[in-house]
Amino acid sequence: MAELVNRFSYSLSQGSQFRTCERQYWFSRYGSWGGWEREASPLAREAYRLKKLTNRYLWTGNRVHEAIRETLEFLRSGAQPDPGDVREQLLRRLREDFRGSRDHPRKTPGPKNKVLLLEHEDPESAVSDQQWKSVVERALSAIDGFFRSEALRQIQKNGYSSLLRNDDVLESMDAEVASLHFPVFVTIDIALETPDGILILDWKTGKPEKSGNHEEQLGLYALFSKEKWKVESSRIRFAPVYLSYTPDRLDVSPVTEEMLGLASENIRSMAKEILSRIDDPERGIARREQFRTTTDPAECRRCVYRSICPDGPLGALSELSGPV
Structure with a gap:
């Protein structure tokens, strides 16, 4: 088996994570690397x-997103899934996930693909029953919204x-x-071929953003679409769906061009800033101290690495803060 190498890559989510907290980015991309190996350090294993x-x-x-993807696959095959059944299936999955996470022994690894929630892991992140109910109700309302959405009508129309x-x-x-070639990863929710070109739809389950500014996301999707499907920029459009x-x-x-x-x-400026912290982007060598921590206690409290990060504004909750 070929050796896994932690070569540098970029995505919008990585850029957002780096801007939120450079140290969080380091734990995600470098501190946790190899943590699955038997000989991994305790810190890498925990990260x-x-x-x-x-x-x-x-x-x-x-x-x-999973429920919508499956529903569209059923619709594409000619089936007509009942909206109520889709809603109930989503609710069953959420309940199973919740119980599985709640009952899982704290601070122990879970099997592949098992959902483990920070709110069950970290007592400081725990939320009330009403907050759990609220987030589940919003997910169910998102499925209801999908079936009556203008986006679905556009898909059906085309x-x-x-x-x-x-x-x-x-x-x-x-x-x-700087002569370093690297992949920029993209995941598009929906790309639809229409008479006017390509329409990209992005499912949103949260509240509409106040600024309404999606230009960074739209620009990345457009760059990819232009290269992938050989279409002019004037024939690419984007719409968030709340x-x-x-x-x-x-x-x-x-x-626009x-x-x-x-x-x-x-992409270049963000990647350049991240690369300035990395010792060897080809071999995945990066020192923790090169990546600054956030000064925002609220961001620190939300971070999954909070328990093992000694330098953030809230300090570490664990003694596992030594060398990776």
């Missing part, structure tokens, strides 16, 4: 375990055969900084 935790928002959002992507493919495009709030709206944004240029520059 790898913590990396697999999720929180209630990511958990329910992922389950909603035909299910027009679906180029359906939220299940991790793909990449090449980028370069399933729990305004599913009947479809605010479509066009793509200026937007593509800005997206390329954003």
Whole structure:
């Protein structure tokens, strides 16, 4: 078996994580690397375990995406799934996930693909029954919103055969900084081929963003689409779909060449900043002290690595803070 090498890569989520807290990025990308190996250090093993935790928002959002993906596959096959059945199946999965996480022994690894929630792992992250109920209700309302959404009507109008992507493919495009070539990873929820070009839909289970600014995300998707499907930027459009709030709206944004240029520059500048902290991006060597911690206690409290990070504003909860 070929040796796994932790070569540098980039994605929007990695960039967002780095901006939130550089040390969090380090734990995710470097501190946890090799934590699955028998000879891994205690810190690497624990960082790898913590990396697999999720929180209630990511958990329910992922389950909603999964339910929509499966529903569209059924619709594409000619089946007509009942919205009530889809809703009930989602609720069953959420309940099973919740019980499995709640009853799992704390601070122990779980089997592959098992959902383990930060709110059950860390007493400081625990939430009330009402907060659990609220996040589940929002997930269910997102499924209800999907079935009455303008986005689904657009998919049906263009035909299910027009679906180029359906939220299940991790793909990449090449980028370069200082002669280093690296992949930029992209996952598109929906790419739809229409008479006007490609329409990219992005399922949102949270509240509409106040700024309404999706240009960074749109630019990356547009760069990928232009390269993947050989389409002009003027024939690429993007629309976020807020399933729990305004599913009947479809605010479509066009793509411009200026937007593509800005997206390329954003990738290069963000990657350049991250690379400045890394000793060897080809071999995956990066020192923890090169990555600064956030100064925001709220961000620190939300971090899955909070228990093993001694330098954040809240300090570590564990003695596992030595060399990786």
